[in-house]
Amino acid sequence: MHARNSAPLGAGFRTLWTASAISTIGDGITLAAGPMLVASLTRDPVPVAIAVFCQQAPWLLFGLISGVYVDRVDRRRLIVAVNLARAAALAALAAAAASNAVNLLLIYAVFFTLGTADTLADNAGGALIPAIVAKDRLAEANARLSLTFNIGNQFLAKPLGAWLFALAVGAPFATDALTFAVAAALIATLRPIQATAKPAVAAVRTRLRTDVTTGARWLAHHRVLLTLSLSMGIGNIAFCAAFAVFVLYVRGRLGVTGLGYGVLLTTFAIGGTLGTVSVRHLKQRVRASTLLRVGLFIEAFTHAALAATTHVWIAACVLVLFGIHTMVWGSVASTLYQQRVPDELRGRVGSVRLLLDLGGAAIGTLAGGLIAQSVGLTTPFWIAAAVMLVVAVCAWKPLGPARIQ
Structure with a gap:
């Protein structure tokens, strides 16, 4: 082996x-x-x-x-x-x-x-x-x-x-x-x-409508992948709603402008790099279901921590952790899709997944700006934390059978 x-x-x-x-x-x-x-x-x-x-x-x-x-x-x-x-x-x-x-x-x-x-x-x-x-x-x-x-x-x-x-x-x-x-x-x-x-x-x-619905029906009957897709879609709405105003949050909440803002953004990339180089070892030692379950709670923690803190170094550490999580979670999720979806359906099932994922990003971006404008810069982060906590709890059992072959 x-x-x-x-x-x-x-x-x-x-x-x-x-x-x-x-x-x-x-x-x-x-x-x-x-x-x-x-x-x-x-x-x-x-x-x-x-x-x-x-x-x-x-x-x-x-x-x-x-x-x-x-x-x-x-x-x-x-x-x-x-x-x-x-x-x-x-x-x-x-x-x-x-x-x-x-x-x-x-x-x-x-x-x-x-x-x-x-x-x-x-x-x-x-x-x-x-x-x-x-x-x-x-x-x-x-x-x-x-x-x-x-x-x-x-x-x-x-x-x-x-x-x-x-x-x-x-x-x-x-x-x-x-x-x-x-x-x-x-x-x-x-x-x-x-x-x-x-x-x-x-x-x-076949008819275009039939082909489109075939992928959606297949995904609807696969509990693990459906849970992943819905979690990613809702997670992107929450994430983009919060981070749509991130530049204003950094300036108004953390007091960071100019070069400091750019440096803060790189902390997310640093975490992503650490996540990608460690995913193979994590996959060999930790069950896929555990990585996915814990990852959803990390997302909830990230939004809550950013909403609560006024210290840039705390925000930087949280973003490094979040960057690690996103790369590990994304790699595990992609592998599960590639292993479990039949080749002849990968395009159609993948399109449903990407629609939920990137469509959620578009919806969240629009919603986040409106929420921040109406009730304050930290409100989208608190809402995102609450939403992801609910998602993590609801997804816990359905993600149990997740295994990488």
Whole structure:
């Protein structure tokens, strides 16, 4: 058993990992430079919020439909096509920015395109992993991808995006376009160790509504995965409701501004890094059900602690703990989905999961701002703590059978 666990993840995973690392850095660059581009055109907070929502809205509009096509077509080719589309959209934005022809409508259109592409690529990428990684190595593969995201997107890309924007307005978006083009070329060379679509299934063209509901019905009858999906969805509503006003909370509650705010954000990334490097050892020593159950209580504690404290060092320690939890919990949850969902349903079931997850984020973001505006900055954190405590208690028994094979 030890020899098998120490075996390499394989050339296919290395290719996927490299492509993910490159595009993750590009994503982070645009994540940093996009708001700066909007702010260079207007100081009104509403257009800035609309730009963010344009990238989130496709999950509410197309999330379930995208899952159908992830199961109907070759997932590798789908990711290649989507990455090329993202590269083209970003190249257009870079050219417009470089020639001083950019406007809000173009930014909204590009961000909406990127969000729509995400509904396909994120789902297809998660469904593709079990085709190139052995079942008993999935947790390690997911942890490595999470670590890459944490380092590339959180540590490296954001300051790089700001620096590129200062250097030339179109430079961040041209760089991101290049990363997607390179990622597409790498994914095109993948040769999965098992088929990613069953020919008999792919040949059958049922009604779109039937395909959409098939994934939802399958998930509804799988108690552990349904509990995970609902917990993640409700957790994201609570989290985004609280953290939608985090920059104002840090300034008004903790008295931190400027560089201190940026340093505080990195504590979350530090925790995420610690979580991703430790998940394999935790998985071998602690039951998946225990990691999931304890994680939900950690979320409740995080929100309550942030609501109660006025000391920045306490907040920093809490965020490190929360960062560890999110990466461990996410890796365990992803592995359970990949091991238990049949290959021919991974796209449709994954789309339901992502709809609850990212749709919850959009709802929470809107709700958090309204709550904070009406009743104070700490109220969203107290509400989030109460909600997650209820979720943790309700999910305790259903998560009991959770086991990683």
